[in-house]
Amino acid sequence: MKNAFYLLLSFVFLLGSCTSVRVLSDYDKEVDFNGYKTYAFYRTGIDKAQISDLDKKRILRAVEREMSQKGYVKSKTPDLLVSIFTKEREQVDVYRNAGFMYGWSPYYWGWGWGPGFYGDQVSVSTEGSLYIDLLDAKKKELVWQGKGVGTLSETSNIEKKEERINEFVAKIMTQYPPGQEGE
Known part of the structure; x- marks a missing residue:
């Protein structure tokens, strides 16, 4: 459970990051996406997502906004x-800092210029992925999947978290429906 909390926390912190979101999508090319007009959230799948309930709500609100902008209607009998x-x-990236420096060398007699190492610099970053799956409600089969990948950064600023989540969801949803602008 602790790992799930940190996963969620990391995902939320990606919101504060200024890096771009890379998106990919995949879909069943045999499906006629024009036949879909309504949607609902699939709680069974959403409940398994290892992020906080607050972030789930933020993501779902963003998805709801994007689906509404595309003309989809939330329904109790969804498509x-x-x-x-x-x-x-x-x-984890390790950088060996090297260069020329002036100083005393125990290996060579006296002072002078020469190659030297300043030590290692370690950079740790977390890359997070958000997947949005769309399933045919009648068949319970995956018909479309969008994925957004970006660097996660920590922030306690709620507005920045929501902004980053909205950015992730909006960029992912530009790929839906297949064959539309943004693909």
């Missing part, structure tokens, strides 16, 4: 079910 999940990956 599509919307689910989400997240992943994170920590990346």
